Amino acid sequence: MSVRPAWEVRENEGTTRWFEFRLVFGDGARIDALAVVGGGCVCVEEVRAQPALSLDDLAVLADWVEDSVAEACEPGAGPDARGGQGRRARPAWPRGQEGSQLVAREYRAAQREGADPVLAVMGATGHSRRASLRLIGQARDAGLLSPRRARR
Structure with a gap:
């Protein structure tokens, strides 16, 4: 590198x-x-x-x-x-199912408060917007968050 x-x-x-x-x-x-x-x-x-x-x-x-x-x-x-x-210090963030559950919890809490859920996940994980969106997508794939778009 x-x-x-x-x-x-x-x-x-x-x-x-x-x-x-x-x-x-x-x-x-x-x-x-x-x-x-x-x-x-x-x-x-x-x-x-x-x-x-x-x-x-x-x-x-x-x-x-x-x-x-x-x-x-x-x-x-x-x-x-x-x-x-x-390097920037990032909080320790668990991987796998536990991490996806925490992402879903942060996302839903931000939605309830009327805040931007992606920014909430970014703040909680210390990751960039792209990485946070990837984590949110993984939580959706795991069934912990509702699908982004309703299928017709």
């Missing part, structure tokens, strides 16, 4: 930075990505993977890129300063 700053553009008081990402796996699979950081957001501009990625794999890649960019953008985070210390 490697993260390298590619280039940086400074304009007025803002800065836009591009990062190159490379993941190489033991079985020969490889992922190369280019992400841009600017205006308070992270956008993945390009992804090349051998073999091709599934949609679930892309969601996991997006979370990894987000965490890696946050780590790389820390002040004083040179190549030698990178490590686990730059």
Whole structure:
């Protein structure tokens, strides 16, 4: 795994930075990505993977890129300063059925209070919007939440 700053553009008081990402796996699979950081957001501009990625794999890649960019953008985070210390602390969240039950509980509580259920799950899990939506989908698949759309 490697993260390298590619280039940086400074304009007025803002800065836009591009990062190159490379993941190489033991079985020969490889992922190369280019992400841009600017205006308070992270956008993945390009992804090349051998073999091709599934949609679930892309969601996991997006979370990894987000965490890696946050780590790389820390002040004083040179190549030698990178490590686990730059990552955001996430609360421990159980996997499997127990995790799905907790997601469903947070989702329904937010609905009762008139709040955004996805934001409630994001706050409870500490995960990004994509990861939280994936967890909500898993809870729906497990029958813990009603289907998103009524089928006709």
